Amino acid sequence: MESDQQSVEYRARVWSGARRRLWHTSTDGTVGERLRELADWAAGTPYGDGRVDTYGDAVVEELERRVAEELGFPAAVFFPTGTMAQQVALRCWAGRTGNAVVALHPLAHPELHENGAFETVAGLRTVHLTDEPRLPTAEEVRDHPEPFGALMVELPLRDAGFVLPDWDELVAVVEAAREREAVVHFDGARLWDCPAHFGRGLPEIAGLADSVYVSFYKSLGGLSGAALAGPDELVEEARLWRHRYGGQLFQQYPAALSALRGLETELPRLPSYAAHARVVAAALRDAFTEAAVPWFRVHPEVPHTHQFRVWLPYDPDALTAAALSLTEDTGTTLFRRWFAAPAGGPPGMAVTEVTVTAPGLEWTAEDVQEAVRDFLTRVR
The missing domain is CATH 3.90.1150.10 (Aspartate Aminotransferase, domain 1)
Structure with missing residues (x-):
């Protein structure tokens, strides 16, 4: 059988x-x-003659620079997984705001696919603003009865059908969070897909948030890996936590190369x-x-x-x-x-x-x- x-x-x-x-x-x-495809692509680029990375330098640093540039942030840091990147991002923000509560959708990736990692590993607690299969509205953000330190918005919300709000709705949601003195973090695993819907470029979309996570194997066809983009001081602290989480891998050049290929070939x-x-x-x-x-x-x-x-x-x-x-x-x-x-x-x-x-x-x-x-x- x-x-x-x-x-x-x-x-x-x-x-x-x-x-x-x-x-x-x-x-x-x-x-x-798959290895031959990646090697053939690299051979036609400056990366093919570059040296391999050691603990995140060389081609990994180039990928970080490229992501920061694409998203319009001062800095970005490479992570082996998005699960790790977002835990680190939200715990860094919790340290700055003094509030470890994260408001997010019950269909968000950390709630459905990470076995409670926010609570059990990162020491965060989550609250839900709506149970509807859509992103929360500004009113739901503004009227939630419990204080929260960060609002996490998944763009698009995959488990509701890859749905997005319209641009004015997204801006209003961000403004409502700011009124509550909460930081805004975008779960942008598929943020690369959003410009066509919003009619805005990536820097304008990402610029609504205080930090953004992006994936390299979703939409871009990379092997694995993710990046966290944000202010310099947040990114530098995130590098420390990446090491503490066991994400400071010795070499990651195949993943970094495939991510760069995705940015150059799939993103457009x-x-x-x-x-x-x-x-x-x-x-x-x-x-x-x-x-x-x-x-x-x-x-x-x-x-x-x-x-x-x-x-x-x-x-x-x-x-x-x-x-x-x-x-x-x-x-x-x-x-x-x-x-x-x-x-x-x-x-x-x-x-x-x-x-x-x-x-x-x-x-x-x-x-x-x-x-x-x-x-x-x-x-x-």
């Missing part, structure tokens, strides 16, 4: 080998392929991905309507970034099997894994995430609709 791990590895091989797909992930391909393309995600989302809605699917949802209806969610009224394992069958038989990947609705979600529903990157730009609306029809015939 095939083990769960064997199933995972088999699906990964099939989907990464698809001839047509809407997106490629940083986990697609083999070790050799993200607006085109977001624009085409709207085409794909509309085509999915049209195809599900035409097929008379009893209930479905593409959320947001008009995607805010190049990623969005799809909900269908079928068993998630059946949908995953149909997605796999489509790729096995046709070489086309429309969807990948499906999951049961999270607690509190509609019963009997399954959800998946759809991303549009470079391969997806070749898909027309008709291509999407044809793939949906073929996919639905395989759902059992």
Whole structure:
């Protein structure tokens, strides 16, 4: 009998080998392929002839400089993980404000995916401003009954469907936090995706906050790693805490190189991905309507970034099997894994995430609709 791990590895091989797909992930391909791609790219840049880093110098320092420049902050520091970066950022701010309470959304990454690290490791306590699947409003920030030292805003809010407020709403939220004398920290794991929605550049968006965390493997396709950007004094203290947390790695040049590649090759393309995600989302809605699917949802209806969610009224394992069958038989990947609705979600529903990157730009609306029809015939 095939083990769960064997199933995972088999699906990964099939989907990464698809001839047509809407997106490629940083986990697609083999070790050799990924290393050769990175080496080939580096060979055509000044980084290829540079020396490897030791404890965060050389190419890692160049990455930090580039991130600070992209976001319009005085300084930035590289971290091996975003989990570590954000714990460090918020505990540094807690020391400055004298208040270890962090206001954030219950769907924020630290609440859902980090096993209580804010409380158990960083000594922070969290409060929630709203339970609605959206970012909090200025009124909710202003009217919360308990003092908090920092407001953490995830842009976009991934587990609500990669959603963003509009620009005026975001500005009002930040101003409301300032009225309460709270610092503002952006969980910007996917901040790179935001300019197309807001119609503003990265420095203007990031400049609303006191500090910003960004990821290098989300949106930019890097191997791993993150950065914390902010004032010089915060970044210098963060370097101390990075060492205390065990994040002062001996060498990180492959991760740093892949991050620089993402900044140079993927970052300029993200607006085109977001624009085409709207085409794909509309085509999915049209195809599900035409097929008379009893209930479905593409959320947001008009995607805010190049990623969005799809909900269908079928068993998630059946949908995953149909997605796999489509790729096995046709070489086309429309969807990948499906999951049961999270607690509190509609019963009997399954959800998946759809991303549009470079391969997806070749898909027309008709291509999407044809793939949906073929996919639905395989759902059992």
